[in-house]
Amino acid sequence: xDEYLHLMxxxxxxxxxxxxxxxILTQSAAxxxxxxxxxxxxxxxxxxxxxxxxxGGLGLSIDTVLDLVRTAAEHSAPVPxxxxxxAAWLLDRAELTIPVGPLxxxxxxxxxxxxxxxxxxxxxxxxxxxxAYGRFAAAxxxxxxxxxxxxLFVLGRADYTVTHGSNLAGxxxxxxMVSASIPEERVRLxxxxxxxxxxxxxVVRTCQIAGALSRIGxxxxxYAQERVQFGRPLSKFQAIQQSLAVLGDxxxxxxxxxxMARHGIGEGRPFPKxxxxxxxxxxxxxxxxxxxxxxxxxxxxxxxxSLHFSTKRLWSWRDEFGSEHEWxxxxxxxxxxxxxxxxxxxxxxx
Amino acid sequence: MENLSFLRPPEINGLDTLRAEVRxxxxxxxxxxxxxxxxxxxxxxxxxxxxxLGERGWIGMTWPxxxxxxxRTSFERYVVLEEMLAAGAPVSAxxxxxxxxxxxxxxxxxxxxxxxxxxxxTRGECFVSAGLSEPDTGSDLASARTRATSVDxxxxxxxxxxxxxxxxxxxxxxxxxxxxxPSKENxxxxxxxxxxxxxxxxxHVSPILDIAGKHHIxxxxxxxxxxxxxxxxxAKGDGWKQVISELANERSGPERFLSxxxxxxxxxxxxxxxxxxxxxAAIGRLGGHICVLRNMSRSVAGMLHAGDDPTLxxxxxxxxxxxxxxxxxxIARRLxxxxxxxxxxxxxxxxxxxLLQSPSFSLRGGARxxxxxxxxxxxxxR
Numbered sequence: 031x032d033e034y035l036h037l038m039x040x041x042x043x044x045x046x047x048x049x050x051x052x053x054i055l056t057q058s059a060a061x062x063x064x065x066x067x068x069x070x071x072x073x074x075x076x077x078x079x080x081x082x083x084x085x086g087g088l089g090l091s092i093d094t095v096l097d098l099v100r101t102a103a104e105h106s107a108p109v110p111x112x113x114x115x116x117a118a119w120l121l122d123r124a125e126l127t128i129p130v131g132p133l134x135x136x137x138x139x140x141x142x143x144x145x146x147x148x149x150x151x152x153x154x155x156x157x158x159x160x161x162a163y164g165r166f167a168a169a170x171x172x173x174x175x176x177x178x179x180x181x182l183f184v185l186g187r188a189d190y191t192v193t194h195g196s197n198l199a200g201x202x203x204x205x206x207m208v209s210a211s212i213p214e215e216r217v218r219l220x221x222x223x224x225x226x227x228x229x230x231x232x233v234v235r236t237c238q239i240a241g242a243l244s245r246i247g248x249x250x251x252x253y254a255q256e257r258v259q260f261g262r263p264l265s266k267f268q269a270i271q272q273s274l275a276v277l278g279d280x281x282x283x284x285x286x287x288x289x290m291a292r293h294g295i296g297e298g299r300p301f302p303k304x305x306x307x308x309x310x311x312x313x314x315x316x317x318x319x320x321x322x323x324x325x326x327x328x329x330x331x332x333x334x335x336s337l338h339f340s341t342k343r344l345w346s347w348r349d350e351f352g353s354e355h356e357w358x359x360x361x362x363x364x365x366x367x368x369x370x371x372x373x374x375x376x377x378x379x380x
Numbered sequence: 381m382e383n384l385s386f387l388r389p390p391e392i393n394g395l396d397t398l399r400a401e402v403r404x405x406x407x408x409x410x411x412x413x414x415x416x417x418x419x420x421x422x423x424x425x426x427x428x429x430x431x432x433l434g435e436r437g438w439i440g441m442t443w444p445x446x447x448x449x450x451x452r453t454s455f456e457r458y459v460v461l462e463e464m465l466a467a468g469a470p471v472s473a474x475x476x477x478x479x480x481x482x483x484x485x486x487x488x489x490x491x492x493x494x495x496x497x498x499x500x501x502t503r504g505e506c507f508v509s510a511g512l513s514e515p516d517t518g519s520d521l522a523s524a525r526t527r528a529t530s531v532d533x534x535x536x537x538x539x540x541x542x543x544x545x546x547x548x549x550x551x552x553x554x555x556x557x558x559x560x561x562p563s564k565e566n567x568x569x570x571x572x573x574x575x576x577x578x579x580x581x582x583x584h585v586s587p588i589l590d591i592a593g594k595h596h597i598x599x600x601x602x603x604x605x606x607x608x609x610x611x612x613x614x615a616k617g618d619g620w621k622q623v624i625s626e627l628a629n630e631r632s633g634p635e636r637f638l639s640x641x642x643x644x645x646x647x648x649x650x651x652x653x654x655x656x657x658x659x660x661a662a663i664g665r666l667g668g669h670i671c672v673l674r675n676m677s678r679s680v681a682g683m684l685h686a687g688d689d690p691t692l693x694x695x696x697x698x699x700x701x702x703x704x705x706x707x708x709x710x711i712a713r714r715l716x717x718x719x720x721x722x723x724x725x726x727x728x729x730x731x732x733x734x735l736l737q738s739p740s741f742s743l744r745g746g747a748r749x750x751x752x753x754x755x756x757x758x759x760x761x762r
Binding site: 244247248251254255265266268270271272274275276278279281282283285286287289290293302303305306307309310313354355357358359360361362363364365366367369370373374375376377378380 | 700
């Protein structure tokens, strides 16, 4: 199994290396859909990797498959790769039909959807904000509260209108105005143990942050070894070595955070692992981006250099699906409610 | 960046019983231990407490039974360690022996040495100090000048060691010194290690008070101290290699991020269950960082268990851990306005005690700059 996963990671790495060159990244940031990249992603079977085999998937655990999201983010893949994997997994768990094509989902922390029962379906209205790749997605999963609990709705393109928006890296973050009648077969109560869409998004972003940090680590080390100043490579200066070591610390911490987040989703207990992980990775994102830019000097500040593809993503992803502050408050309240005598046992439970 | 990765720590079932046992034991044993004493963390010394731990089988847990050990797993040992630290138990008396000296004797010692020292260590009756630093030798350990000269039946030691924790209460010292001059090719050649009885004639232990005025650390002067041949630890000339292999054990344990934990407990007590946003965020962040570091540290325990070399990962745990431990006092004083005093009750004294210890967090066991040098080497920069 490990060998299989290793091969899959290699395949993903090659695929993204081939399809995420500079011109693709630049065009995508300007709003062009990288169709060839997405076709390759679909042909490799990645979108349904965490979906059960009876539904045409690869039947792998979500915990495992989310590690590929890290690989995609190393290459700044400008497609809703993690969103599609997570949404497909969720729909499978909820026993809903998985639409074909790129998928996305909206955070339920900021959503203002109202749902009311109407005949054989549901009337759904409201606004979904900052939805990743909303304009390109074949379907969007959203959640709305009801008397029986939170319900998931699978929205097709006809169910909403799209207003374009984007994050710092030019990744689409669109506003969807929803006004539709959704038939019962596209509605389910959120299955127990999958957590909220907000937490699911936080897992995806945490894995992405780990990937992008790893990329800027490689770039910074390479640059420090190539760039000569005062007659020697930057990498020979202790000040640079010490800075890059701190970047190394943050890359390692974010990777462990990503692992914890995947683990939390995989074991059906997202809180508090996901809260801890998103906050920790978000903190690493800021520290890491700052060091990478400092080591690259002025050239890293130029649009013609490729560093910004990763750093602008890091500066966006740390705020999406909950900033450090938001998740820290969640876990902090939990610990403070537990109180001083149970503080350690709560930590040891994570 | 593949070499920076930490494998997910293995999931071990059946540790809950042990954890519950340890908690129950600590609840009784530490019932009267005040927060300011708990804040001493792993620098707290209590020989009686260590003997009780020995009786419970919680020292030398992973060592073979024929040497007094209990043949339990390193994951079980980890549970005991972290529970002790989180509760602020006075573990210092046996800590170094359990963490590094015992495993070293087990690995490179003679059968006679193993039988002589290990069972006594596991009973909490033999306390060990490590003699590494010298007045002119801090981070640059290879500049150590203390030397052992061959004489009939053994060696004669001359030199000075400093910063030796609890040498004034310990029974033996694992001494790192020169047995021959450095070779032309390598200044790391020519070092050896010895097990030195601290009662030997010619040993002078004197206190070095820390900035809190406390006596934990010492200077040891060796004046023609005779050590029998049988106390050479490991192969003559292998001292450097042996000492480096100790360091991964020394740098990645839970003591590298839990030194300020008592302060966090007292801060949580002070803030209560209805905190401000800022306070909740700060506590969540600190708790979260501890959880991530705990994961990393347990991952290193897994690597050690599997026989992998975690030098780089251990340096990362210790670098991040010290940053966190040193941040906790700063965050505490931001959230709770206090003027510090060591003899006031409650949070103020715990904060003061932790703050006064905090400079050592990024020095002992490898200074921050040295650790970052190791990480930079791992990144291929040196």
